[in-house]
Amino acid sequence: MSQIRHSAKLRASAPVPIYYQLQELILKDIENGILLPGAMIPTEQQLVRSYGVSIGTVKKAILNLVHQGYLYRIQGKGTFVTGTTLRRESLRYYRLLDNFDGQECNLSVKPIGIRKVPGFVPANRFLEIRADQPLFELKRVFLMDETPAVFSISYLPQSLFKKLSDYPSVEFEKKPLYAAIEEKYGIPTIRNRELIGACLPDTEAARALGVPKSQPVLYLEMLAFTYRNRPYEYRRAYCITNAKKVFREY
Amino acid sequence: MSQIRHSAKLRASAPVPIYYQLQELILKDIENGILLPGAMIPTEQQLVRSYGVSIGTVKKAILNLVHQGYLYRIQGKGTFVTGTTLRRESLRYYRLLDNFDGQECNLSVKPIGIRKVPGFVPANRFLEIRADQPLFELKRVFLMDETPAVFSISYLPQSLFKKLSDYPSVEFEKKPLYAAIEEKYGIPTIRNRELIGACLPDTEAARALGVPKSQPVLYLEMLAFTYRNRPYEYRRAYCITNAKKVFREY
DNA sequence: GCTCATTTGTTCGTATGTATC
DNA sequence: TGATACATACGAACAAATGAG
Numbered sequence: 001m002s003q004i005r006h007s008a009k010l011r012a013s014a015p016v017p018i019y020y021q022l023q024e025l026i027l028k029d030i031e032n033g034i035l036l037p038g039a040m041i042p043t044e045q046q047l048v049r050s051y052g053v054s055i056g057t058v059k060k061a062i063l064n065l066v067h068q069g070y071l072y073r074i075q076g077k078g079t080f081v082t083g084t085t086l087r088r089e090s091l092r093y094y095r096l097l098d099n100f101d102g103q104e105c106n107l108s109v110k111p112i113g114i115r116k117v118p119g120f121v122p123a124n125r126f127l128e129i130r131a132d133q134p135l136f137e138l139k140r141v142f143l144m145d146e147t148p149a150v151f152s153i154s155y156l157p158q159s160l161f162k163k164l165s166d167y168p169s170v171e172f173e174k175k176p177l178y179a180a181i182e183e184k185y186g187i188p189t190i191r192n193r194e195l196i197g198a199c200l201p202d203t204e205a206a207r208a209l210g211v212p213k214s215q216p217v218l219y220l221e222m223l224a225f226t227y228r229n230r231p232y233e234y235r236r237a238y239c240i241t242n243a244k245k246v247f248r249e250y
Numbered sequence: 251m252s253q254i255r256h257s258a259k260l261r262a263s264a265p266v267p268i269y270y271q272l273q274e275l276i277l278k279d280i281e282n283g284i285l286l287p288g289a290m291i292p293t294e295q296q297l298v299r300s301y302g303v304s305i306g307t308v309k310k311a312i313l314n315l316v317h318q319g320y321l322y323r324i325q326g327k328g329t330f331v332t333g334t335t336l337r338r339e340s341l342r343y344y345r346l347l348d349n350f351d352g353q354e355c356n357l358s359v360k361p362i363g364i365r366k367v368p369g370f371v372p373a374n375r376f377l378e379i380r381a382d383q384p385l386f387e388l389k390r391v392f393l394m395d396e397t398p399a400v401f402s403i404s405y406l407p408q409s410l411f412k413k414l415s416d417y418p419s420v421e422f423e424k425k426p427l428y429a430a431i432e433e434k435y436g437i438p439t440i441r442n443r444e445l446i447g448a449c450l451p452d453t454e455a456a457r458a459l460g461v462p463k464s465q466p467v468l469y470l471e472m473l474a475f476t477y478r479n480r481p482y483e484y485r486r487a488y489c490i491t492n493a494k495k496v497f498r499e500y
Numbered sequence: 501g502c503t504c505a506t507t508t509g510t511t512c513g514t515a516t517g518t519a520t521c
Numbered sequence: 522t523g524a525t526a527c528a529t530a531c532g533a534a535c536a537a538a539t540g541a542g
Contacts, residue, residue: 293506293507293508294507294508295506295507309508309509323507323508323509324507324508325507325508325509326506326507326508326509327506327507327508328506328507328508329507329508
């Protein structure tokens, strides 16, 4: 049990409450990969004994982490590490609707190719790695009823994702990229940022989407983060919006 | 005190916990406008006496509503109704950035005009009112350093916002629309949905934004909701994205 | 500037109920 | 069935912030 430390770590005289100190200790073990997604953390009673605090204080620390999405609890079983914390909803990056009351479309993924490329600006700057660090480039098309709707290009640091190009490409069809990355590399997605714009597609995007270069498309830039605000993926995407529009909810 | 009811309302034998029953009673008073935004709710001790439950149970009910954003507490003062529940961040609809690490731009608002218009499809359908119900139409331009960046057209039911057109238009310059609506009509914004697309601007939008009709712009449709999932505003907006892009975070 | 009543925040602990395996 | 683990409910004591006087 990684949390079993000397209880001297928790001090009632500290400027922050005891439950908060405990919370941070557990969170640190999660972020450092000592507690992996799916792992069970010590029981309430074990934490009570380890740290010499009351059950109420332990409960408060754990429930805060549950509220924040880092843990989940099952009565009778235990308390477990969540892994990907982001609301599942918002991880479905592309949700196509033609109206507020319309049906959501199911997108299927078609990997186009993965290859090694040299680092470049601005990708490497956004990914917070040196400009000479090489990247993986993953191109995909998302289909809506057999017709292309989104064309995306992802960049991932080679140093972080060794042997990613050996990963069978059928896997990329079956599950979202963030799920594959969490499973294979233990990198959960905690947060992402997005820039949205409108533009005319370049030659490659127009061909991939099957639209004329004169048709405006949505342009999305995305940056995905794991623990400690570490960016791990930089993505550019072009999305057709003739009838369908991309949907977001807050 | 609206919550002071007969304690028979709270039953330990119920299928749901006592703290949850209390939570729902308070929430109902908020949604029904008995407890208005900014109002102080009864103190912990008052609730303990009114309902004959323990202080711990009262605390749990209140803290849950705090977590959900309906209440906030100030030590030494009391517990208050939040009003607008949506994360403040996401209420700033338009956040313009040119890069992930760029500075955010400050937008100023310029009201163009407000007038009464007959209802129309799809606005009235989205607003869940009869097709013959009239609307207010509010046009605004959002400026970034004196140059137009966003042109928006809002539609609000006249039945919900009586005398909105008498509202001094300088007020619309000073505060966001949702803030004005919460203050003047007691309608807090709980949620909103957005559709995002790309298009070429029509004549009016192109002129308002000062761009050629051949330049792709971001097209946003927005629906704002108050309590009970009641829509109160339908908005269409055109946003220039030549250098700057709209920024979203999840 | 100080005191005091009020109100929330933190910590303690016990007892019992319920879900899991 | 029993052991384990979380969920609910109870309540006491003290700390810290607020505002009125």
